[in-house]
Amino acid sequence: MIKKTLLHLMVLALVVQSACTQNKSENADHEAAAMASTEKLPDEERMEWWRDASFGMFIHWGLYSIPAGIYKGDTVRGNAEWIMDKLDIPVEEYEEFAGQFNPVKFDADQWVKIAKDAGMKYIVITTKHHDGFCLWDSEVTDYDIMDASPFKRDILAELAEACKKEDIKLCFYHSIVDWHHPDAQAPLYPNYNAGQRDSTVFNPDFPKYYENYLKPQVKELLTNYGDVGVVWFDGDWIPDYTTEMGKELYSFIRDIQPNTIVNNRVDKGRTGMSGMNKSGTFAGDFGTPEKEIPDTGIPGVDWESCLTMNNTWGFKSVDHNWKSSETLIRDLVDIVSKGGNLLLNVGPTSEGEIPGPSVERLEDMGAWIKENGESIYGAKSSPYEKPDWGRYTTKDGVIYAHVFDIPAGGKVTLNADIAVDKVELLVSPSSKLSYDEASHSLSLPSDLPASEVTVIKIDLKK
Numbered sequence: 001m002i003k004k005t006l007l008h009l010m011v012l013a014l015v016v017q018s019a020c021t022q023n024k025s026e027n028a029d030h031e032a033a034a035m036a037s038t039e040k041l042p043d044e045e046r047m048e049w050w051r052d053a054s055f056g057m058f059i060h061w062g063l064y065s066i067p068a069g070i071y072k073g074d075t076v077r078g079n080a081e082w083i084m085d086k087l088d089i090p091v092e093e094y095e096e097f098a099g100q101f102n103p104v105k106f107d108a109d110q111w112v113k114i115a116k117d118a119g120m121k122y123i124v125i126t127t128k129h130h131d132g133f134c135l136w137d138s139e140v141t142d143y144d145i146m147d148a149s150p151f152k153r154d155i156l157a158e159l160a161e162a163c164k165k166e167d168i169k170l171c172f173y174h175s176i177v178d179w180h181h182p183d184a185q186a187p188l189y190p191n192y193n194a195g196q197r198d199s200t201v202f203n204p205d206f207p208k209y210y211e212n213y214l215k216p217q218v219k220e221l222l223t224n225y226g227d228v229g230v231v232w233f234d235g236d237w238i239p240d241y242t243t244e245m246g247k248e249l250y251s252f253i254r255d256i257q258p259n260t261i262v263n264n265r266v267d268k269g270r271t272g273m274s275g276m277n278k279s280g281t282f283a284g285d286f287g288t289p290e291k292e293i294p295d296t297g298i299p300g301v302d303w304e305s306c307l308t309m310n311n312t313w314g315f316k317s318v319d320h321n322w323k324s325s326e327t328l329i330r331d332l333v334d335i336v337s338k339g340g341n342l343l344l345n346v347g348p349t350s351e352g353e354i355p356g357p358s359v360e361r362l363e364d365m366g367a368w369i370k371e372n373g374e375s376i377y378g379a380k381s382s383p384y385e386k387p388d389w390g391r392y393t394t395k396d397g398v399i400y401a402h403v404f405d406i407p408a409g410g411k412v413t414l415n416a417d418i419a420v421d422k423v424e425l426l427v428s429p430s431s432k433l434s435y436d437e438a439s440h441s442l443s444l445p446s447d448l449p450a451s452e453v454t455v456i457k458i459d460l461k462k
Contacts, residue, residue, distance in 0.1 A: 040258035050261055052378040053121035054336050058345040060126050060313035063097040063133045065350040069316035081314030084131050098148035106352025108162035118362035119369030122169035124232050132180025140216045160225040169229030172221050177235030183209035199239050206240035222256040233265040243268035247283045261285045297338030304341040309358055315347040322357045325364035326452040333402045337391035339381030371427045372455045375400035384415040401456040410444040419461040426455040
């Protein structure tokens with residue numbers, strides 16, 4: 001009797017498992033079919049939401065959050081997520097972190113709420129960084145959150161659901177580099193990052209990795225989690241990856257999700273702050289200056305500065321060099337005034353929490369944006385010379401003067417070719433401002449509300 005009952009239970013379990021697998025496959029097929037039938041928008045319309053958004057959250061999270069920048073008494077120099085490479089941790093040793101990765105405090109709804117309250121319109125998360133560990137249930141590897149860790153929850157699925165509820169665009173960072181995969185870079189050196197250290201070293205098996213691993217994983221990301229706002233690549237510097245691969249990968253993505261936006265690092269050969277290649281062009285839709293803000297923007301090109309709040313992307317326990325809220329708000333204004341977006345990074349802990357100092361700064365940014373967001377969302381680059389006291393943004397016949405430092409006497413001199421019709425404080429329209437057309441100067445009230453950046457709304461003469 002006991003044997004018969006056990007047999008029945010085993011059969012039932014197999015039936016349930018088969019049904020679940022079939023349902024998962026059918027759901028993925030239905031989603032893929034729906035995406036394939038999506039109307040392909042003209043590029044201007046496809047880019048519209050991203051250009052209007054202005055502000056997004058970058059999330060660097062993975063196994064590197066466990067050592068948090070320190071391994072066997074050594075502290076990694078620079079970015080914490082490079083610890084495997086910089087401290088020459090063998091693949092087998094680094095794999096042990098997967099068995100320890102159990103972020104029980106991870107709450108997708110909370111993360112999305114932090115981003116939304118900060119005024120961010122999209123989230124870009126590291127689906128797989130250079131170490132090769134995947135934050136979703138990948139079908140082409142067991143080196144992922146579901147199979148190799150005790151957590152057994154699909155991070156991306158939970159984030160996708162949370163973003164959908166809050167109308168936040170979910171976007172995926174994905175590394176072309178993979179220090180864990182044998183066909184990528186692993187067998188070439190005593191370490192696994194040969195292409196970074198010696199650009200003359202090639203892996204003859206890299207095309208296999210590209211076809212049988214990189215592309216299938218990108219397809220999973222684009223078919224299993226609904227609409228993906230941006231695919232944000234990194235690692236294009238390795239010699240094995242070619243510009244032909246990049247252009248093919250760009251087309252591959254657009255065939256699956258026609259309206260997805262792809263950054264320039266899908267292509268080969270980006271150089272300098274603009275992230276543009278030597279010919280001045282790139283496959284992809286926008287440039288990616290990293291930890292820098294171009295002094296004059298990048299004229300004629302969509303671009304996005306990705307910045308850290310301290311010195312690192314991934315969580316580093318000893319990095320307490322936090323930028324002030326004022327600096328970050330001014331960075332946002334500076335970037336938008338030059339026609340770019342700000343992608344501001346957080347590096348969650350191994351337990352799944354966004355560090356307190358990051359949350360505090362995002363709260364401050366959110367409070368400022370709540371009152372002044374009109375001057376940021378959908379705003380365009382300034383057509384005027386950069387003033388000494390701050391920056392301009394423009395939108396729909398309005399100029400927004402962002403005053404960083406109030407001049408002595410409270411007088412702000414505008415550019416002479418601004419044809420002023422009406423001026424008011426954005427946070428307090430009833431406050432009286434006087435404008436002297438002869439000197440092109442605004443007189444600010446003495447009881448001006450305290451703010452990291454004071455915004456004056458200027459309606460232009462028609």
